[in-house]
Amino acid sequence: MEWNHQPAQYVGRPVKQFVLVFILTILVLISLFCKIPAALYPNHIYGVIMDTRINPDGSIWILTDDSFRFYAKTRSLSYTSSGLHRIFCQTDLYLYNPVEKRVLKKIVTKLDDFPRKCSLAEENGHLWQIFETGDMSKMIRVFDASSGDPLLDTNQFLAGHNELKQGIAAINYKDQQKLIELETKDARKFIYLLDDHSLIPDTQEAVNKNLQKHYAELGRTNIFAFMNEDSNNSSRKMLYRVSGEAAKLSKETLLQNLRIDNLDTGYLTGEDFEYSRLTPEAVYLEPILIYQDNDLVVFLHQDQIGADARRMLTCVNSEGIRKWTVPPDQLFPELMLKKSNAFSDKFFMQDNVKGEKAGKTFVLQVRDCGLEGFDIDSGQKLWQLKIQ
Incomplete structure (x- = not known):
């Protein structure tokens, strides 16, 4: 009796191909599912609000976290956020007319990780989008507040300040003082003042001097x-x-x-x-x-x-x-x-x-x-x- 043996290297190949096709199909369906509502409802705003800024004409900049994520229960009875990293992590920045209920502009920023904290700041007609925390995404973007036209990105910001040439390791924005705390990858700390576009060392002396100037003006x-x-x-x-x-x-x-x-x-x-x-x-x-x-x-x-x-x-x-x-x-x-x-x-x-x-x-x-x-x-x- 003759036995018809299939070579070992072919065993399981159809199953692997099926699994690969299945995963790709699911990803395509998820991608379509995320895009179809936006196409059907262009004036709808999606995601979780992170920050807002109002323009003098009454239009509003609305920043949302529109990442695709799910929540899993842990052994400690709490919930942890998870999702598809590097695929569906993004922020959506909308310029919205609340009276007409119309989206005037939408700016999508794709990220490598979930946006843990992101803030908006307005300065002399400029809108700053500051990605403060996150495992991989630390960025600064500046737009014209009235039109949304891009004015500055992270690389351009770094190029304008030689002290930051090593790159940014940490960012922290303080709204009331209108300043950005920066730490470079070589562990140097600076403060960037939005009002006069100056970069100063983050030392107690420099901070006190700036605060004293601020209080004196008040x-x-x-x-x-x-x-x-x-x-x-x-x-x-x-x-x-x-x-x-x-x-x-x-x-x-x-x-x-x-x-x-x-x-x-x-x-x-x-x-x-x-x-x-x-x-x-x-x-x-x-x-x-x-x-x-x-x-x-x-x-x-x-x-x-x-x-x-x-x-x-x-x-x-x-x-x-x-x-x-x-x-x-x-x-x-x-x-x-x-x-x-x-x-x-x-x-x-x-x-x-x-x-x-x-x-x-x-x-x-x-x-x-x-x-x-x-x-x-x-x-x-x-x-x-x-x-x-």
């Missing part, structure tokens, strides 16, 4: 701040207007970023500070300061404490007049506390909400949710953009 300044009504009760807050020398006010109350909601009145005693209570008829429950400038402050606060609390948005001007309050039913439902996770809602809310004013519009940004625009004088809701 002179005597004013801020809005919340203070405890009672030293034993941190939930009930009173709104104050505090005046003092910028440097002392910042040093004594740790207000470098001008986002505080837990001032202790002990910091403000003495001749260096003046403070007056605003809206004396009101005490605010668990307020979160969203935005402030010389003229007004905008903040979230609750109708009660504990689970199921509903939040509202209030604006008060520098004279202490409450301009408007947006009721809970006109805000995103995600801003309300839930019984299941009330503690985490309160703990993380400060980092998940942001406010910005441009002209007569105030824009409230809620991460993983969307944007809402309000008339700055009346509080009337002008538009809402839900991002999925």
Whole structure:
């Protein structure tokens, strides 16, 4: 009897070919699935909000993380983010007209890894996109804020500063100070000041000199701040207007970023500070300061404490007049506390909400949710953009 033996090198080849074709087919389908909705709905914005900037004409730059990823449960009962590295990692930068509900421009940046943190900064008509963290992607891109035309990329930025020729190992952007902290691959540290396009060594002497210059330009300044009504009760807050020398006010109350909601009145005693209570008829429950400038402050606060609390948005001007309050039913439902996770809602809310004013519009940004625009004088809701 003769046996018909197939050579060993051919065993399993059809199976391997089938697996390869199957994987390629899945990748093609995923690619098509990601592109088809964008083609059918060109004015829809996809991804998770990372940052926004408002143009003087009311159009908004919206930066999203539009990477394809999934979530896996770990042994520690937490969830870790994973996905297809080097294939579907990207940020989408949209120029959006919220009144017409139209995408004016879309800029896609392909990445080798998930964008862990990416910020937008506006400087003299220029829009900076700063990729701050990530295992592989650390970049700087600059665009014309009105048109989106590219002006500068990472290589051009490095070429303009010989001190950075070794390349960038770490980037950290600080919004209120409008500066970029840089560390080169040969472990040298610098600070880049957006306002005057200067690069200075990141030493304590240089930082102090820059801060002193900044405070001297501010002179005597004013801020809005919340203070405890009672030293034993941190939930009930009173709104104050505090005046003092910028440097002392910042040093004594740790207000470098001008986002505080837990001032202790002990910091403000003495001749260096003046403070007056605003809206004396009101005490605010668990307020979160969203935005402030010389003229007004905008903040979230609750109708009660504990689970199921509903939040509202209030604006008060520098004279202490409450301009408007947006009721809970006109805000995103995600801003309300839930019984299941009330503690985490309160703990993380400060980092998940942001406010910005441009002209007569105030824009409230809620991460993983969307944007809402309000008339700055009346509080009337002008538009809402839900991002999925």
